[in-house]
Amino acid sequence: MTGHRPVMAAALASLVLALALAIVPLPAQITPLRPDWVVLALVFWCLATPSRFGLGWAFFFGLLLDTLTGALLGQHALALLLATYPVLRFRLRLRVFPMLQLTVTVTLLLVLYQFTLFWIDGVTGREMPAGAYAWPVLTGALVWPLVFRLGERALRENAREQASL
Amino acid sequence: MSRSREATGPARGLAPGPKLFLLALLAAGLMIVDQRQQHLETIRGALSVLLFPLQAVVNLPFATWHWASDATASREMLMEELNRLREDRLDLQVQVQRLAALEAENARLRAMMGASRQAADRVLVAELLAVDLDPFRHRFTVNKGTRHGVYVGQALLDANGVLGQVVRVQPLTSEAIMISDADHALPVIVNRNGLRTIAMGTGDTERLSLPFLPNSADIEEGDLLVSSGLGGTFPSGYPVATVRRVERRPGEAFAEISAEPAAALLRAREVLLVWTSRVEDDADP
Numbered sequence: 001m002t003g004h005r006p007v008m009a010a011a012l013a014s015l016v017l018a019l020a021l022a023i024v025p026l027p028a029q030i031t032p033l034r035p036d037w038v039v040l041a042l043v044f045w046c047l048a049t050p051s052r053f054g055l056g057w058a059f060f061f062g063l064l065l066d067t068l069t070g071a072l073l074g075q076h077a078l079a080l081l082l083a084t085y086p087v088l089r090f091r092l093r094l095r096v097f098p099m100l101q102l103t104v105t106v107t108l109l110l111v112l113y114q115f116t117l118f119w120i121d122g123v124t125g126r127e128m129p130a131g132a133y134a135w136p137v138l139t140g141a142l143v144w145p146l147v148f149r150l151g152e153r154a155l156r157e158n159a160r161e162q163a164s165l
Numbered sequence: 166m167s168r169s170r171e172a173t174g175p176a177r178g179l180a181p182g183p184k185l186f187l188l189a190l191l192a193a194g195l196m197i198v199d200q201r202q203q204h205l206e207t208i209r210g211a212l213s214v215l216l217f218p219l220q221a222v223v224n225l226p227f228a229t230w231h232w233a234s235d236a237t238a239s240r241e242m243l244m245e246e247l248n249r250l251r252e253d254r255l256d257l258q259v260q261v262q263r264l265a266a267l268e269a270e271n272a273r274l275r276a277m278m279g280a281s282r283q284a285a286d287r288v289l290v291a292e293l294l295a296v297d298l299d300p301f302r303h304r305f306t307v308n309k310g311t312r313h314g315v316y317v318g319q320a321l322l323d324a325n326g327v328l329g330q331v332v333r334v335q336p337l338t339s340e341a342i343m344i345s346d347a348d349h350a351l352p353v354i355v356n357r358n359g360l361r362t363i364a365m366g367t368g369d370t371e372r373l374s375l376p377f378l379p380n381s382a383d384i385e386e387g388d389l390l391v392s393s394g395l396g397g398t399f400p401s402g403y404p405v406a407t408v409r410r411v412e413r414r415p416g417e418a419f420a421e422i423s424a425e426p427a428a429a430l431l432r433a434r435e436v437l438l439v440w441t442s443r444v445e446d447d448a449d450p
Contacts, residue, residue: 016219024223028431032301055181059188067212068220070304070333070340073205074195081192085185124200126348128301 006158011045011053014151015061023068032131035140038065038076039083039113043106044151046087047094058084072124079116083109099145107141206333210311213335220306220338224294231434286400287440288322289313293433294338303329303343303370307436310337315438318398322437326404326427327351327392331438343430344405345370352396353405356389364390364405367423370430373406375422380413382420390424400441 018037026034038061045053062077069076086109087094094105114133121127179187199205291307309315311334319331321341329343344351347368353375354361360383364373378384388408394401406424413420 019216020219020223023220025227055184055188059192062192063208063212064216067209068216070302072196073199073209074192078189078192078196081185081188085181088181120196124196126302132301 006162007049007155010154010158011049014041015045015057017041019061019064019068022065032135033139034136035143036110036113036136039080039110040106040140040144040147042080042084043087043109044147046084047091048151048155054088055081055084072120075117075120078120079113082116083113086112099148102148103141103144106144107137110137110140209333210335213338217337220294288437289440291315291321291436291438293436301368302348303346303366303368303430304332304340305329305343306338306340307438308338309438310335310339312336313438314440315339320399320439320441322403322439323428323433323435325429326406327399328428328430328433328436330398341436343370344426344428345373345430351399351405352393353390354393355384355408356391356404358383360384361393361395364424371425372409373424373426375408375424376419378420378422379418380415380420384408384411384420384422386411389427400439 015038018041021037022034042053042058042061045057058080059077062075062080063073065071065076065080066073094102097105114137118127118133195205289309291309291313294306294308307321315331315334317331317334321328321330327344329341329346329349331339332342333340342349343366344364345366345368347366349366351364352361353364360378362375362378362382364375367374375384375390386408390405390408392399392401392403392405404427406426408422408424410423411420412422
C-alpha cells in the first residue's frame with residue numbers, strides 16, 4: 001500500500017491545476033475553445049485508480065466548479081457524475097482500448113457532460129449560443145491523448161520509484 | 166498503470182450504481198433549491214472561501230505583471246504622469262468649485278419642493294480578479310465581499326460610467342454582472358430631455374439596446390443616457406451609454422436604437438462599489 005499516497009497527491013494536484021486552468025483568463029477570441037480540464041483529469045484518474053477516485057470526488061469537484069463559474073449549485077456536479085460513471089462502470093474494458101478508441105469514448109463522455117450542462121441551462125432559462133457547448137468537446141478530444149500520455153508517464157515513474165526504494 | 170491492487174474495485178461501501186443515484190439526486194436537489202431560494206449561500210460562501218487561494222494564485226501572474234510594470238517605470242515617465250495628474254486635478258478642482266455651489270442650490274430647491282434628496286454616495290475601490298467565468302456571460306469577480314459590506318444589487322462604476330451590479334456576495338469576493346450581459350436591464354433617462362427608458366444588454370460589450378422607444382421618441386445619435394435611479398438599484402445621474410444608432414422603421418411599433426456603454430467594460434481593472442442612501446426630508450433638521 002506504499003504507492004498510494006504519492007499517487008493521491010499527484011491526482012489532487014492535477015485536479016486543482018485543472019480547476020485553475022478552468023478560470024485562468026485567456027484572450028477573448030480563444031476563450032470559447034477552453035477544454036473541460038476537470039472532466040479530462042477526473043476521467044483519467046478514474047481510469048487509473050478507481051479505488052481512490054470515484055463519484056464522490058466528481059461530485060465535490062463539480063460543486064467547486066459551480067462555485068468558481070457562478071453556475072447553479074449542482075449543475076457541474078451532476079454533469080461530472082454522469083460523465084465519470086460510465087468510466088467506472090466499463091473501466092476494465094476501457095483500459096484495453098487502443099488510443100483512438102479511447103479518445104472516441106472520451107469525446108462521447110464530453111458530449112454527455114456538455115449536453116447535461118446545456119440541458120440544465122435550457123431548463124433554467126440561461127442557455128448560451130451552441131458554440132459554447134460544442135467547442136469544448138472538440139478541443140477536449142484533441143488534448144485528451146496528451147493528458148493521457150502525461151498522466152501515464154507520471155504514474156509509471158512513480159511506480160518505478162516505489163520499486164527502487 | 167496495471168497494478169493488481171486496483172482491480173479490487175471501489176473500496177467505499179456503496180456500489181457505483183446506487184451511489185450515482187444518490188449523488189445525482191443530491192445534485193438535483195441542490196439545483197432546485199438554488200434556483201428557487203437563497204438558502205444555499207452559506208454552502209457557496211464556504212466553498213468560495215476554500216477556493217479563494219486558487220483565485221488569488223491564478224490572479225497572481227497578472228497582478229505581478231502590473232506591479233512590475235509600475236515598479237520599473239522610468240523617472241521621466243513618472244514625472245510625465247505626475248504632471249498630467251496635477252493638471253487633471255486642477256481641472257477637476259475648478260469643476261468641483263462650481264459643483265459645490267450647484268449642489269447647495271439643488272438641495273435648497275429640493276427642500277422647497279419637499280422632495281427627498283440624495284445623500285453623498287459612499288464609494289469603495291475594488292479590484293477585479295483576473296479570473297474568467299463563463300465566456301458568454303458578462304460576469305466578473307471582484308476582491309471585496311460581505312466582510313467589506315458589499316450587498317446584492319449594489320452598483321459598480323468605473324471612472325467613466327456605470328459598469329454593472331453585484332449579483333452574489335461571498336465573504337471575500339463577490340460576483341457581478343455587467344450592463345452588457347444579455348440578462349441585464351437598467352433604467353436610464355436621456356440626459357438632454359429627461360426621456361425615460363430601459364437599456365438592455367445585448368451580450369456584446371460594445372452595444373446596449375433600447376427596445377422600448379416608439380418611432381416618434383425624441384432621441385438622436387450622440388445623446389447621453391444617464392442612470393435614472395428609478396429601479397432603486399443604481400444611483401441616479403451616472404453616465405451609462407451614448408446613443409450610436411437610431412433606426413426608425415415605419416412599419417414597426419418601436420424604433421431600433423443602440424448605444425455604446427460609457428464605462429470601459431473590458432478594460433476596467435479597478436471598479437467603484439457605491440453605497441447610496443436617500444435622506445428623507447423629515448429626517449432633516
